[in-house]
Amino acid sequence: xxxxxxxxxxxxxxxxxxxTSTSKKGKAKVTPxxxxxxxxxxxxxxxGLLKRVDIKxxxxxxxxxxxxxxxxxxxxxxxxxxxxxxxxxxxxxxTERTEILxxxxxxCQSFRDIFxxxxxxxxxxxxxxxxxxxxxxxxxxxMVAGEDPAGAWYIAISDLLLTICKGLVANPxxxxxxxxxxxAITRCNSEAVLGSLVRCLKSLPNLHTLQIYRAHTxxxxxxxxxxxxxxxxxxxxxxxPTYAHNVLRCCPNVTTVVCNGGDGSQLISAIQKVCxxxxxxxxxxxxxxxxxxxxxxxxxxxxxxxxxxxxxxxxRTILSPIKDLQLQEIVRPV
Numbered sequence: 001x002x003x004x005x006x007x008x009x010x011x012x013x014x015x016x017x018x019x020t021s022t023s024k025k026g027k028a029k030v031t032p033x034x035x036x037x038x039x040x041x042x043x044x045x046x047x048g049l050l051k052r053v054d055i056k057x058x059x060x061x062x063x064x065x066x067x068x069x070x071x072x073x074x075x076x077x078x079x080x081x082x083x084x085x086x087x088x089x090x091x092x093x094x095t096e097r098t099e100i101l102x103x104x105x106x107x108c109q110s111f112r113d114i115f116x117x118x119x120x121x122x123x124x125x126x127x128x129x130x131x132x133x134x135x136x137x138x139x140x141x142x143m144v145a146g147e148d149p150a151g152a153w154y155i156a157i158s159d160l161l162l163t164i165c166k167g168l169v170a171n172p173x174x175x176x177x178x179x180x181x182x183x184a185i186t187r188c189n190s191e192a193v194l195g196s197l198v199r200c201l202k203s204l205p206n207l208h209t210l211q212i213y214r215a216h217t218x219x220x221x222x223x224x225x226x227x228x229x230x231x232x233x234x235x236x237x238x239x240x241p242t243y244a245h246n247v248l249r250c251c252p253n254v255t256t257v258v259c260n261g262g263d264g265s266q267l268i269s270a271i272q273k274v275c276x277x278x279x280x281x282x283x284x285x286x287x288x289x290x291x292x293x294x295x296x297x298x299x300x301x302x303x304x305x306x307x308x309x310x311x312x313x314x315x316r317t318i319l320s321p322i323k324d325l326q327l328q329e330i331v332r333p334v
Contacts (some may be wrong), residue, residue, distance in 0.1 A: 062110060069114070076100055078122060081180060081211055082239040082258045082282070089153060089184055090127040090213070098124055120177035125164060126184045126213045128156040158188040165193075165200035178204045182211040185244075187219060194226040201232055211239040212247065214261070223247055239283075245270045252276070259283040265291060272298035282306040286315065296321040304328060 076097040079090060101119040104111050161183055168175055181201065185193065201207065210232075215223075223246040235251045242262025248254070248270040255277050259267055264284040268291065271278055278299045286292050286307050295302070296319060305319070306328045319325055 066114065073097065073100070073118075079124065079126065079182065081182065081209060081237075082260060083126070083182070083211065083213055089157065092127055094127055095124065098122075117177050120174055122180040122182065123164060123168075123178055124182050125157065125161045126182055128153055128160055154186040154188050157184055158186050158190075158193050161185070162189065162193050162196055165196035168200050169196070169203055172203065175203050176206050179206050180209045180211075181207055182213055184213045185215045185219070187216045187222070190219065190222045191226075194222060198226055198230055201235075202230065205234060207232075207234050209237040209239075210235050210247075210251075211260075212241065212244050213239075215241055215244050217241075217243055217262075219243060220246070240267075242266050249274050254278065256280040256282070259285075263288070263291065268294050268298045275299075276301070278302060280304045280306070289314070289318070292318050295319060 078097050079094050083090070098119065101115050105115040105119050106112070168178070181204070183197070185197075201210070220243045223244050227246045227250050230250050231252070232250045233253050235254055237256040237258075238248060238251055238254050239258040239260050240247055241260055242264055243266075245266040248257065248267060252274050254275050257267060257271060257275065257278060257280070259281075260283055267284070271281075272294075278301055281295070281299065281302060281304070283306070284291070292315060295305070300322060302322050302325055304326045308329075310329060311327050316327070319327070
């Protein structure tokens with residue numbers, strides 16, 4: 001009787017090209033090759049690792065023009081500068097645009113090339129979402145994110161500003177991207193925060209607009225100690241309250257000054273001493289005749305003076321020494 005032939009072992013390369021194999025019970029089993037579609041962005045290697053495949057080969061979103069993305073982003077506008085809102089902080093919804101740009105810039109390299117510059121064009125530190133405990137109808141407490149009713153926002157906003165300033169100083173490649181800096185400043189840890197803010201602002205070569213959205217009324221000395229002796233020659237537009245006038249004294253090249261708090265008296269003094277290129281003044285309360293009389297001498301190069309309410313013949317007479325001055329009346333929103 002001839003010897004029985006040995007059963008030949010099946011190599012891995014002899015698997016059916018259909019992507020299925022048959023078990024001992026005769027049931028078909030789907031292999032990974034069959035479950036992976038041709039449009040997948042990853043492929044399995046022989047070592048079982050994942051290897052990236054160029055997403056541009058399959059994703060139609062990369063065929064959209066930049067104008068389409070700009071149109072979508074227009075539905076999430078940035079906070080206007082100057083910001084005319086009488087609130088301690090902007091609402092948390094004001095961060096939507098920043099959050100969207102951050103998410104897009106971290107999606108892939110192609111999106112990063114487009115949206116990273118847009119993300120860092122504006123630095124916004126005017127609101128913060130704080131996690132705090134809230135009691136429900138059942139009596140149980142749970143954590144939510146939003147505006148803190150207990151008032152702990154001033155700690156969070158100071159920590160956020162400090163972190164961003166330190167981050168920009170430590171990463172100089174991001175500094176040239178920043179053009180607008182908008183911040184709320186509190187007395188919490190003010191020495192460290194203001195010190196980092198000065199170093200940060202000096203490191204931003206393309207910064208042209210600075211807005212101090214809010215600052216505590218008792219921070220005049222804090223600003224003086226920190227900003228005295230420093231220069232910020234790159235800034236052209238500044239929005240700040242009267243009690244932050246020492247910041248204005250560091251900006252000799254500003255052309256636009258907006259007062260968003262206080263009577264503006266010390267800002268006019270700073271303009272007269274330091275700001276020789278002033279062209280636009282906005283937000284100054286002009287009800288005080290003594291204050292108005294100081295403007296022609298402090299800002300002889302002034303071209304536009306925006307004011308709330310109606311101009312009067314007396315006001316026009318006082319400001320007549322300024323040649324070609326335009327008085328623009330602004331109606332306050334109801």
